[in-house]
Amino acid sequence: MAASTTNSPSTGEVIFTNNTNTLFNVNTANVTKLNDTNYLMWSLQIHALIDGYELSGYLDGSTKPPPPTVTVNDTTTPNPDFTIWKRQDRLLFSALLGAMATSVQPLVSRATTTADAWATLADTFAKASRSHFKQIKDQMKF
Numbered sequence: 001m002a003a004s005t006t007n008s009p010s011t012g013e014v015i016f017t018n019n020t021n022t023l024f025n026v027n028t029a030n031v032t033k034l035n036d037t038n039y040l041m042w043s044l045q046i047h048a049l050i051d052g053y054e055l056s057g058y059l060d061g062s063t064k065p066p067p068p069t070v071t072v073n074d075t076t077t078p079n080p081d082f083t084i085w086k087r088q089d090r091l092l093f094s095a096l097l098g099a100m101a102t103s104v105q106p107l108v109s110r111a112t113t114t115a116d117a118w119a120t121l122a123d124t125f126a127k128a129s130r131s132h133f134k135q136i137k138d139q140m141k142f
Contacts, residue, residue: 021084024053025091028099035101039125046099050092058092061115065089089114 026049034042050056057063066081092114097105107124111117 023084023088023091024055026050026053026055026095028095031099033099033101034104034121034125036104036125039121042099043122043126046096055088055092058089058114059118061113061119065113093117 028046028049031045031049032038032042047056047059050059055063063085065085066079068079068082069076070079071077093111096114096117097108100108104121108117108120111120
């Protein structure tokens with residue numbers, strides 16, 4: 001499968017794999033890096049960016065992976081749709097890692113998909129707490 005790429009400084013890299021499949025290498029350079037105090041705004045920025053590419057299903061897990069193989073006439077072969085899904089998921093996972101402070105990255109070291117990483121971060125940072133409410137209150141002052 002031949003691939004060609006085009007670059008755009010504002011949107012990242014678009015990878016065309018053939019006439020019907022496009023992979024997006026999402027550029028998170030303009031996203032504030034996630035640390036232990038800015039999850040709410042960070043998640044809003046990331047979700048808006050990923051949703052702009054119509055890829056939010058990779059974050060929430062609703063874009064399910066196709067089967068890794070297909071069988072036709074008793075012959076099992078790798079599923080090209082799975083390959084595309086996995087490549088896109090890895091590109092998004094990489095973009096998330098790039099938008100995190102290095103101190104936060106170990107939290108998602110056991111995640112196997114973008115949705116796993118997203119859920120781990122939400123479970124870690126989005127829990128209601130006194131400091132969480134203080135952060136919301138402080139952000140609302142602006």
